[in-house]
Amino acid sequence: MRLCSIASGSSGNCIYAGTDTTHVLVDAGISGKRVENGLNDIGLTGRDIDAILITHEHVDHIAGLGVLSRRYGIPIYTTEKTADAIQETKSVGKIPEELFHPVCAEEAFTIKDLTVNPMRISHDAADPVGYRFSYGSSHAAVCTDLGTYNDYTVECLKGMDVLLLEANHDVNMLQVGSYPYYLKQRILGNRGHLSNENSGRLLSRVLHDNLKKVILGHLSQENNLPELAYETVRMEIDLADNPYHGGDFPIQVAKRNEVSEMICF
Template sequence: MNLASIGSGSKGNGTLVRSGDTIVLVDCGFTVKETCLRLARLGLSPEDLSAVVVTHEHGDHIRGVLPLARRYRLPVHMTFGTLRAISAPGSRHSLAGVTVQEVRPGRRFSVGAVEVLPVPVPHDALEPCQYVFEAGTRRTGVLTDLGSVTPHVVEAYATCDALLLECNHDPELLARGPYPPSLKRRVGGARGHLSNQQAGSLVTVLERNRLQHLVLSHLSEQNNTPEHALEAVADAGFDDAQRVRVASQQEGFGWLDVN
């Protein structure tokens, strides 16, 4: 398996999981033009993609999904709740010409050579899911946009070989930052986003001897820094520069081999 990102943060997200000829794009928060440019940096074009898998309906994750899928005839996998959210009256999203396949939380499905486990998470969306991807004996997890680490999340992600993990904010920086009080409560709430320390608490229960790559992701540009995120994970006992890195909003990160 291989893992890469075309960008990670509040301005747009997109993660790639590859096994053989199967390439899954998780979310697409960029325009089609920008997505093509970012894919090209990784040696890909949209025609190489097998499917798009959606975590939830927020714009930084779904902005480019339907236009990309429509133009390049890509199937889109999402929960019924996400589908209902984007097709609600007044929505700017158009499902015309897009093949949508329903995802059911906890029920595995396959995209080519990759088996996908949808994991329900606490977030302020209608039916959000994050995902664990399996090919052979390898497991790659994508886990962002959740406000708390539930026992179900721990069970699903404890045995990953690679993990893209949200480290959205530092609580002190969030408290002192420019957000209005209502947004601070939302971000720091149980259905908001993981703090560095919450991410660190999950790291303590992972099978760290198995974990080849830990990518800290979805960092807030206003309420976090890579240094804060890395320090929190190091404090949790995972201080390994060879295996830990930070995904950026502009660059994402290049291909990582999951052997």
């Protein structure tokens, strides 16, 4: 199985997951051209994509969806409420109804040889989900855009070989930054985004000996720094009540505007 971030950040998100025979995208929140260029960088084209899985309808997750789905007739998998919200987003353009395939949290489905299991997340969107993938004994998850987590979240993310997890903001940078008060409160709220500290705390609860890679994603351009996210998450692991240390696991920060390292597992 393989996983790779084509783009990840507050300005746009697109993640590739696949096997030798199956290729899917999680979100298409950058332009269709940038998605195409990213796919070319990993040896694929839009014609190779079997499905686009949408987490929620915010524009940084669907900006290129209309262009890609119409051009190649790519099936779109998302919750019914999210599909309705996408169809009401004028900037995406009209997408043929038959391309939408409804999914529900905790109801697994297959795309060729890849099993996909959506999970509930807490975000201010119509009906947002994260996605877990299984192929044989390999497991991965993409989990961003969650203002908080609970025991359910922890259970969903246990046992992964590779985990892409949100580390959106540094709380102090956000609080002293230029964002208006209402936006700061939204980001900090339970339906907003996961801070570096909370990302590290959540990660500390799902660590296990066979975890092969952690990718920190959806970093805010204004309220975070890659080095700060990396060091804060490692520090939270060191402080946590578990046998692990921050240096025990390979952690990378997904790049905002370019393709990150392809992870094979």
